[in-house]
Amino acid sequence: MGIKQGIKRLVFNLSSGLADMLYRRPYRDPEGKTRLKTEDSLLHLDLVITECCTRKCRDCSNLMQYYQCPEHLSSDDVIRDLDKLLDCLRVDELKILGGEPFANQTVLSDVLRYLSGKAGERVGKINIITNGTVIPSDDCMEAMKTNFKALVTFSNYGDVSSRQDEFIALCKENGINYILLDSSFYWLDFGRPVEYEESEDFVKRQYKYCFNRKNCNTLYRGGFYVCARQAHGIHLGLLPDVKSDYVDLKDPKYSDNDALRRDILGIVRRKQPVSACRYCINGKYIHVPKAVQK
Ligand code: SF4
Ligand code: SF4
Secondary structure: OOHHHHHHHHHHHHOHHHHHHHHHOOOOOOOHHHHHHOOOEEEEEEEEOEOOOOOOEOOOOOOHHHOOOOOEOOHHHHHHHHHHHHHHOEEEEEEEEOOOHHHHHHHHHHHHHHHHOHHHHHEEEEEEEEOOOOOOOHHHHHHHHHOOOEEEEEOOOHHHOOOHHHHHHHHHHHOOEEEEOOOOOOEEOOOOOOOOOOOHHHHHHHHHHOHHHHHOOEEEOOEEEOOHHHHHHHHOOOOOOOHHHOEEOOOHHHHOHHHHHHHHHHHHOOOOOOHHHHHOOHHHOOEEOOOOEO
């Protein structure tokens, strides 16, 4: 463990609240002003390519543990939706995730190849988020190698990330950029997807300071959502499907790019919580250990 991680763990052991203040800093929103004034780009976009995961984390905030019959998305569908979005907005950071994106390597490779072409000029960084349990195929390695914007982020769940070391060795060997996240950090408990009896003030405050609202707007199955929890919760039938809470790219009115851009930016800048926030308690800052398996 490095010195910084050691200090972080010490602070956390002293007071988890102090650790939140120092490291999580929910009240900070350094991109807030940019988010409000940028008209032609998104700062971050999470692109879901599969509902399948190689792990079943009890506290997965994105609700992947609730899928009984998870499915991969198809290359055609993912690329069609991404293409439509990129046609009207640039994306500074595109995160590709699942579930576990390397569980759906054919689509991952296709998306990376698509982003090696013209469309890739409209994307700043490409960040593939993995739990480090699957080794990429030769084809997928090639797709990552040939897209110079590709970066692999290892979530680093200790023993749960069973093939991480092997995967990192491959990245080094093949000149693929990667980041290893700090394993000492804990998760926040987002709670089960049930309606909580919290006050309006709590829900508003939770939404305002929510990390996912600021950093994890999500493109999934033709919808643009505030966060992945909302996206999956609606698809799973666990959260209310309120049409005004997201943008349905398949709506015929979005043959007009200006309308699509305006409505996506409306979600990004939305001040009022979405219905899903009443089914979430991340604003209580309850700490849980990372990646506990069900
Ligand atoms: S937290 Fe990551 S590894 Fe765990 S179930 Fe969710 S997507 Fe899978
Ligand atoms: S449901 Fe609301 S509070 Fe919960 S993660 Fe999504 S945006 Fe944040």
